[in-house]
Amino acid sequence: MTHQPHSSTSRTTSSSTPNSLTTGRRSATSRRTFLAGAAATAGLTATACSSGNDSAAGGSGPVTLQFWTYSLKGGDPNAQAIVDRYHELNPDVTVKLSEVGGTPETASKLLAADRADTAPDVVQIEYRALPALVVAGVVSDLTEQVSSAKSGAEDNIWSLCTLDDTVYGVPQDIGPMMFTYRKDLFDQYGVAVPATWAEYAAAAEAIHTADPSVYIASFAATQFEFFAAHAAQAGAKWWSNDGESWTVNLTDDASLATADFWQDLVRRDLVTVQPLLTPEWNAQVNAGKILSWAAAAWAPSVLYSVAPDTAGKWESAPLPQWTPGDSAVPFLGGSTYLVPAKSKHAEAAAEFATWLGASEEGSKLLLTLDIYPGGNGGREATLQSDPPRLMPQQTNFYEIADQVIDDTTITQTWGPNVNVATSTFGDALNEAALGGGSFRDVYSRTQETIIADLEKSGFTVA
Structure with missing residues (x-):
């Protein structure tokens, strides 16, 4: 399972109307735009490839690939x-x-290895971390190397590792967003599976009214990627880039509507404010006190790992929508294989990454690791697979997930300082949720912090 939420100690719609967007949008014209970053990366790659690199498999002699x-x-x-x-x-x-650990540790170690000229050959990294590494110039342009393998995954999956029409990675796994819930207890409380977020809020109220010790879900403030995806589903674009300028926007109508939505549920005590995957959270899941998780198709494997005795009591459904009848969602989580710019065996590394992520055989083999492959071979194989161990009775689980992948048409662009945004947002939102502060203020302060950090890092902020 590639994407798991990070544990930390630290949905009724609102009728309030957000402020005008004229004060909520800020664009950043960078002295190091994506195009510049891509050019720098291409230059590094050319240097690496021309300085005695071993060729691809079957080339001039044995090759040892270091794979992080x-x-x-x-x-x-x-x-x-x-x-x-x-x-x-x-x-x-x-x-x-x-x-080498999860994405933050891997990214830091890759930057250090690049400076020390000790870079590995293939690196697994989450999609959201890729833009920062591209801007830093430590990632190879793989557009040409993967061109013959593009049919191995769908366009919406390749887009996760593509910036400015340049491919920087091969998709490993994906996170089609889904709603995983305790079917037995939803039935017991007479609550239908919510198809919209308004229905989700109504279900949260019905469940907590029936038993004040039970909640539809936990409110995990540190799950930045989920809140970004939730806002994207409502129509927000927190970062965007046209090759010359950045736009940072966490305070548009769509984003603030999602802030209001969660603040209302927290204020009415309809979700329990606590991080995921702590001993306390695990115990409540096992005891039937937390009844759902809006995450992705990887959630059942995580839930099974902490609550195996509840297997057979869960099911998964498409994620609730803002508008009845809609089906579009973004991906949540997942990772890519990239080739560092200073890999000593870049061509062989690209071949291995392409085989593993985008070939029929390689992507099928990834299924054995309990992840959801991004390649078509592995994705098609899921349709012949048994359901996740958490819901052995739900024989249509992978059919639902496959349809969700088709419906995953919302793209997200992550900024070069997503790490700063993640820590700032999570800390502030957790404090607001526990202390009664304004969620809107959290979104606004996070936006200002992102912009200030861009400026500090050498970007021109308008």
Whole structure:
């Protein structure tokens, strides 16, 4: 499972009308735009490839690829079987797995390795972290290398690792957004599965009224990526870039409507304010006190890992919508394989990454790691797979997920300082949720912090 929420200690619609957008939009014209970053990356790649790089598999002699990953774990027989299969297909290539932690740790270590000229050859990173690495010039342009493999995944999946029409990665796994819930307890309380967020709020009220110790869900303030996706579903674009300028906008009507939505549920005590995957949260999930999780198709595997005795009591459905009859959602989570600009074996690394993420065989093998492959081969194989262990009775789980992928037409652009946004937003929202502060103010303050950080980092902010 690639994308898991980070635990930390730290939906009725509102009738209030957000302020004019004229004070909510700020554009940043960068001295180092995406185009400049892409050009720098291309230059680094050309240098690396021209300085004695070994060629691809089957080229001039044996190649050892250093692979930084947190999905293919050393000692996992399934991961080893995948690597062994690639060795069988490419006898001159040896893939060495290194576990370097999640995305923040990996990104930091990659930047350090780039400066020290000790970069690995293939790196797994979450999609949201890719823009920052592109701007830093540490990622290779893979557009040409993956061109023959583009049919191995759908366009909406390739878009997750594409910036300014340049492909910087090969998709590993994806997170089609879904709503996973305790069907037995929803039935017990007479609550229907919500198709809209208004219905979600009504369900939250009905459940908590029936039993004040039970909540439809927890409000995990540190889940920045979820709140960004929720706002995107409502029509927001928190970052956008046209190659010359950045626009940062967390205070448009759509974003503030989502802030109001969650503030109302928190104020009425219809969601419990606490982080995910803590011992307390796990205990409440096991006890039937937290009844759902609006996340992605990877959520069942996480829930099963903390509450295996509840298997058979859960089901998953499409994510609630803002407008009845809509179906579009963004992806939530997932990761890509990139090739560092200073890889000593860039061509062989690109071949391995492409085989693993976008070939029929490679993406099917990723299924054995309990992730949702982005490649068509693995995605199609899910339709013949057993349901997740959390809901063995829901035989149509993967059919629903596959339709959600088709409906995933909302694209998100992550800014080069998403790490700053994540920490600022999570800390402030947690404080507001616990202390009764304004969620709107959190969104506004986070926007100002993002802009100030862009300026501090060398971007011109208008």
